[in-house]
Amino acid sequence: MTTATTPLESxxxxxxxxxxxxxxxxxxxSEAVHIFREVxxxxxxxxILFSGGKDSIVMLHLALKAFRPAAVPxxxxxxxxxxNFPEVLEYRDRTVARHGLRLHVASVQEYLDRGELKERxxxxxxxxxxxxxxxxxxxxxxDAVFGGGRRDEEKARxxxxxxxxxxxxxxxxxxxxxxxxxxxxxxxxxxGEHVRVFPLSNWTELDVxxxxxxxxxxxxxxxYAHEREVFARSGMWLAPxxxxxxxxxxxxxxxxxxxxxxxxxxxTGAVDSDADTLDKVIAEIAASRLTERGATRADxxxxxxxxxxxxxxxxx
Amino acid sequence: xxxxxxxxERDAVPAETELLRFATxxxxxxxxxxxxxxxxxxxxxxxxDQLEAVESASxxxxxxxxxxxxxxxxxxxEREQGITIDVAYRYFATPRRRFVLADTPGxxxxxxxxxxxxxxxxxxxxxxxxxxxxxxxxxxHAAVAALLRVPHVVLAVNKMDLVDYxxxxxxxxxxxxxxxxxxxxxxxxxxxxxxxxxxDNVVVPSAHMDWYGGPTVLEHLETVRVDRDPSDxxxxxxxxxxxxxxxxxxxxxxxxxxxxxxxxxxxxxRVAVLPSGxxxxxxxxxxxxxxxxEAWAPQSVTVRLEDELDVSRGxxxxxxEAAVSAVQDVEATVCHLHDEPLRPGDRVLLxxxxxxxxxxxxxxxxxxxxxxLSPHPEPxxxxxxxxxxxxxxTSEPLPLDPYxxxxxxxxxxxxxxxxxxxxxxxxxxxxxAGAAGDTSPSVQRDDDGWDF
Numbered sequence: 001m002t003t004a005t006t007p008l009e010s011x012x013x014x015x016x017x018x019x020x021x022x023x024x025x026x027x028x029x030s031e032a033v034h035i036f037r038e039v040x041x042x043x044x045x046x047x048i049l050f051s052g053g054k055d056s057i058v059m060l061h062l063a064l065k066a067f068r069p070a071a072v073p074x075x076x077x078x079x080x081x082x083x084n085f086p087e088v089l090e091y092r093d094r095t096v097a098r099h100g101l102r103l104h105v106a107s108v109q110e111y112l113d114r115g116e117l118k119e120r121x122x123x124x125x126x127x128x129x130x131x132x133x134x135x136x137x138x139x140x141x142x143d144a145v146f147g148g149g150r151r152d153e154e155k156a157r158x159x160x161x162x163x164x165x166x167x168x169x170x171x172x173x174x175x176x177x178x179x180x181x182x183x184x185x186x187x188x189x190x191x192g193e194h195v196r197v198f199p200l201s202n203w204t205e206l207d208v209x210x211x212x213x214x215x216x217x218x219x220x221x222x223x224y225a226h227e228r229e230v231f232a233r234s235g236m237w238l239a240p241x242x243x244x245x246x247x248x249x250x251x252x253x254x255x256x257x258x259x260x261x262x263x264x265x266x267x268t269g270a271v272d273s274d275a276d277t278l279d280k281v282i283a284e285i286a287a288s289r290l291t292e293r294g295a296t297r298a299d300x301x302x303x304x305x306x307x308x309x310x311x312x313x314x315x316x
Numbered sequence: 317x318x319x320x321x322x323x324x325e326r327d328a329v330p331a332e333t334e335l336l337r338f339a340t341x342x343x344x345x346x347x348x349x350x351x352x353x354x355x356x357x358x359x360x361x362x363x364x365d366q367l368e369a370v371e372s373a374s375x376x377x378x379x380x381x382x383x384x385x386x387x388x389x390x391x392x393x394e395r396e397q398g399i400t401i402d403v404a405y406r407y408f409a410t411p412r413r414r415f416v417l418a419d420t421p422g423x424x425x426x427x428x429x430x431x432x433x434x435x436x437x438x439x440x441x442x443x444x445x446x447x448x449x450x451x452x453x454x455x456x457h458a459a460v461a462a463l464l465r466v467p468h469v470v471l472a473v474n475k476m477d478l479v480d481y482x483x484x485x486x487x488x489x490x491x492x493x494x495x496x497x498x499x500x501x502x503x504x505x506x507x508x509x510x511x512x513x514x515x516d517n518v519v520v521p522s523a524h525m526d527w528y529g530g531p532t533v534l535e536h537l538e539t540v541r542v543d544r545d546p547s548d549x550x551x552x553x554x555x556x557x558x559x560x561x562x563x564x565x566x567x568x569x570x571x572x573x574x575x576x577x578x579x580x581x582x583x584x585x586r587v588a589v590l591p592s593g594x595x596x597x598x599x600x601x602x603x604x605x606x607x608x609x610e611a612w613a614p615q616s617v618t619v620r621l622e623d624e625l626d627v628s629r630g631x632x633x634x635x636x637e638a639a640v641s642a643v644q645d646v647e648a649t650v651c652h653l654h655d656e657p658l659r660p661g662d663r664v665l666l667x668x669x670x671x672x673x674x675x676x677x678x679x680x681x682x683x684x685x686x687x688x689l690s691p692h693p694e695p696x697x698x699x700x701x702x703x704x705x706x707x708x709x710t711s712e713p714l715p716l717d718p719y720x721x722x723x724x725x726x727x728x729x730x731x732x733x734x735x736x737x738x739x740x741x742x743x744x745x746x747x748x749a750g751a752a753g754d755t756s757p758s759v760q761r762d763d764d765g766w767d768f
Contacts, residue, residue: 020546020580020612023332024414033604033616034575037556041629041670065604066616069569070561152407159404165736178738179402179428179653181435182727183575184667188736202416204407210332286330 032199046144050076052088053262055148075102081125082109083243106132134170168192236269339433341457342443351512358519361408427701434464462500550638551579554669571618577724630671642713649747657697674711718745
């Protein structure tokens, strides 16, 4: 359901003033590939967090480019809330099979079934992901965990490092974070600690989309405009599903929508959109007057410091 | 399901542009947050939900107009504890360029934060208050920019509205600063008279300063030439990772993955692998799946050599005619970053490009006062935010270029071997290009064996 567009002009000798310029996408790509290779060179057991969202898809694409013609020397870890969009799960499984990757799944549902986690009154499972994530990291002794977080997403992320040290409880202490100078990343950590690594730190939402267009990367279909039954809650269009929506007094209607982010169905909202091609999506993002989290994430609206609190507890 | 984009839609799709990384320096009193807020706001990089949040926070604090400084407000932990943790990164774009702004707090921990922000910056904006002119802090900011070899410095003379937009005020500040920056070896300085509060010359040209014919701050950021010609620099290729698929399709493939740190690498080039010094020829270069004849900094590539040599992470591939001597005795200028001081006798790890080796702090000959660059001989220690000269001995030879020649291969970190803390940032060689008359090589070859 994706559309491959003509790759945007790529620079080469002759493109810039000196003849040796890079476009912003080439510079960001080179930086991210450098980060992947640093981790491959310095860590024992890295893993890529893979949600089937566009940022994790771009991460995987960069990792594939960084190591070819060899295979990506890491597996994938999906924290499954149990409230996934079916299109996204299908995409995940197809991608894993196509590239011969190893997939680890940490299931929130299993924790609920065992009584180790309790469903929240609002039905949102995003905050419940932290425990299965940290347990999966500990059980598999992952020492580097790649996340698709970008600094432009949210205030609490603006000061995040590319290499972000987490203690043995997965916690993030802003004062223990190390200054990052030049392109020298310090990944040293004590046994039991791990490092979250963010290769897309310096990318914006628009960069991600431009890169998807340039590379012709396939995405789950829900990123493009489609007809869907939705209902309104907290100013967002949510999709009905087994997760529990809609409640009484929340009438469903059919609308033409698309998703700007892909997460737990209970708190990821769709936006009204006619953008059914990559070019239209990019044009829409470039003209958008709302940030992607402001438009689509109920979990960040909980409080001004919601993301900061979740990060401290070990969230993505 | 998908339809071809119309011509209007194509026009609405932003094209690929260039990336400019820059840093800002200045205190709250100079109006730095207001300047940054205005750059973001007036370049339409602030979106409606962010502006709403700022408006509501401003109202809660009893302010009528939205306080643009709140756009760059930090973490709750900082607000509660009254501390500023570190550099915050901001992103904005115009049709001409994409910007990564390292926004460094101006007060207490300013030196280490500005050093961090400036380390990757191609341009630094230094702010002064037009009423105060060049003060001690301005000189420090200029010194940090010079020390880190930031190639372009913009002096933003702010609060011109409070000096009646008077040209002579601006001219004398600009002249004094430009002369000082030049004395430190800053190659290019541009001065712009602005009022961040009123918006004069930040994004839009001022209606109050007809006498100024130069660019606004944003126009300058959009147009300043930041690419230096890498063919002037010696090629440096630190090996990050060895790619060996060992598959039926690629049984013998052996590629060296890395980012070109300096210069241009070409197929057919005769190269040496440091520190072993063995030589070979570049057989092929892949830029992420595309075979090319040449690759330049900062491209991430994979290099294949004609001969099967023992090459691994931490080695550096260089042209035979432009090799660098590997040294174990290192003299450098450092900025100490950590609260635990650095002392002579400290055992540390030294991380240089992709190689980490043991090192000993043999001597701290001087600490530099950034206000006047005067050296203070033989300090007992370097505290956090101190700039000083150090002499180090490493356990293995390192191909260190002078930082003045190569920011990427002349820089290093000192790391605490016990807990992994990043303690100190180092730059090999002499601190200031124009300041020191001493041009003797600061790193000397020394092959004497030496162990901990």
